Amino acid sequence: MKEDKNLDIFPDQFFWGASTASHQVEGNNNNQWSRWELEYAKEFAQGAHERLGELPDWKTIKPKAEDPDNYVSGKGVDHFRRYKEDFDTVKDLNLNAFRFGIEWSRLEPEEGKWDASAFAHYKTYIAELRRRGIEPFMNIWHWTEPTWFADKGGFEKHANLVYFDRLVEKISQELLDDIGYVITLNEPNVYASFSYLTGEWPPQKKSMVTFLAVYWNLTRAHRRAYRILKKKKPSLHVGVAAQLANIQAKRPHNMLDNFSTKWMRYFWNWWFLNRIRNQQDFIGFNYYFTDYYTGMLKQKNPEVPKNDLGWYMEPEGLYPLLLRVWSHYKKPIIITENGVADGDDQYRRWWIEETIVAMERVLSEGVDLRGYFHWSLLDNFEWKYGWWPKFGLVAVDRQNGMKRTIRPSARWFADRIKRISS
Numbered sequence: 001m002k003e004d005k006n007l008d009i010f011p012d013q014f015f016w017g018a019s020t021a022s023h024q025v026e027g028n029n030n031n032q033w034s035r036w037e038l039e040y041a042k043e044f045a046q047g048a049h050e051r052l053g054e055l056p057d058w059k060t061i062k063p064k065a066e067d068p069d070n071y072v073s074g075k076g077v078d079h080f081r082r083y084k085e086d087f088d089t090v091k092d093l094n095l096n097a098f099r100f101g102i103e104w105s106r107l108e109p110e111e112g113k114w115d116a117s118a119f120a121h122y123k124t125y126i127a128e129l130r131r132r133g134i135e136p137f138m139n140i141w142h143w144t145e146p147t148w149f150a151d152k153g154g155f156e157k158h159a160n161l162v163y164f165d166r167l168v169e170k171i172s173q174e175l176l177d178d179i180g181y182v183i184t185l186n187e188p189n190v191y192a193s194f195s196y197l198t199g200e201w202p203p204q205k206k207s208m209v210t211f212l213a214v215y216w217n218l219t220r221a222h223r224r225a226y227r228i229l230k231k232k233k234p235s236l237h238v239g240v241a242a243q244l245a246n247i248q249a250k251r252p253h254n255m256l257d258n259f260s261t262k263w264m265r266y267f268w269n270w271w272f273l274n275r276i277r278n279q280q281d282f283i284g285f286n287y288y289f290t291d292y293y294t295g296m297l298k299q300k301n302p303e304v305p306k307n308d309l310g311w312y313m314e315p316e317g318l319y320p321l322l323l324r325v326w327s328h329y330k331k332p333i334i335i336t337e338n339g340v341a342d343g344d345d346q347y348r349r350w351w352i353e354e355t356i357v358a359m360e361r362v363l364s365e366g367v368d369l370r371g372y373f374h375w376s377l378l379d380n381f382e383w384k385y386g387w388w389p390k391f392g393l394v395a396v397d398r399q400n401g402m403k404r405t406i407r408p409s410a411r412w413f414a415d416r417i418k419r420i421s422s
């Protein structure tokens with residue numbers, strides 16, 4: 001009984017959704033990332049043991065991680081063609097919202113040349129979501145870019161922002177009719193760090209100056225996109241999908257731990273959002289990590305529980321994070337991604353259950369939380385790790401005709417949503 005009472009806390013209009021990104025599911029993409037995969041797949045396979053050998057499940061992962069094919073997005077999970085079937089699954093899972101990416105390299109494969117068939121595809125795609133009563137959340141940029149844009153220096157150069165403006169302008173003209181929610185950028189902090197500071201992702205640069213330029217330019221890109229989108233359709237809800245972590249001091253009484261914790265919270269969580277404070281209708285963020293800090297920037301997380309990627313899992317860390325987001329911005333909040341790499345589906349249900357508890361707690365405290373999107377609907381291409389990490393509510397067997405199988409945790413989640421919504 002008590003549990004049912006808590007379930008009442010969710011507003012009737014709450015968005016229960018799942019998230020995807022174009023490059024991770026569509027298949028046959030031709031962008032700066034797919035070009036990079038082909039170039040480095042062999043090297044990644046050879047270095048797999050060195051990079052991943054410490055993972056608890058290394059023996060199971062090994063055959064896949066040492067196979068160059070693992071690092072090539074290739075046919076994806078064929079979502080570009082199978083999207084209707086996938087939307088039926090969204091509906092079966094009792095979800096009422098879906099976050100998807102549109103692929104810039106399809107829309108503008110050559111500089112200034114728009115592909116009408118790609119626009120037609122996404123128009124139908126959006127219409128098919130609407131037809132099923134699923135609210136489409138359109139994500140414009142999720143790290144991939146046409147090769148011509150990347151070759152000009154991408155977001156490193158302020159002068160290149162005009163190309164992004166032009167894309168947003170074109171999207172505003174062609175794709176907004178059936179859209180109420182737009183996410184402009186996904187995780188600018190993660191992209192800027194991995195692509196320009198640690199050099200792990202394309203274009204593999206390691207320069208503090210370039211990192212800062214990209215990070216700064218992405219704030220401008222968002223602000224300009226916001227203006228273009230809202231001018232075209234003032235009723236639109238526009239935001240980003242920021243990557244926020246629950247950052248905590250390992251030893252709360254220690255001055256150094258406290259200092260690094262405060263600094264990291266500011267730099268990782270708030271810096272970008274502060275800069276676009278007046279150009280957001282909702283605060284969208286992705287939650288995966290609780291990070292403990294010992295001393296200056298040194299991370300020491302608990303050993304267990306860890307997911308297949310070796311990421312320490314603390315789903316309830318969402319609670320303090322939500323409270324902080326609310327007290328900083330006082331705007332509607334949408335959790336745009338949240339999930340676990342869990343091939344055996346042994347943690348996912350627990351993760352979602354604890355996440356729901358965290359959401360119930362903040363709702364009962366008056367936080368204006370409007371939606372939750374699980375990452376991801378489908379097993380997908382996990383960037384530099386490739387295909388072996390499994391984030392899907394739905395498993396995809398790429399060796400067996402891309403067969404989709406709903407995981408038990410997803411069935412449980414669907415049932416939970418039904419009870420909450422009825």
Ligand code: BGC
Nearest residue numbers: 021186187190286337375382
């Ligand atoms: C990204 C996704 C990614 C997920 C799991 C998020 O940071 O937006 O693209 O697959 O994390 O790593």
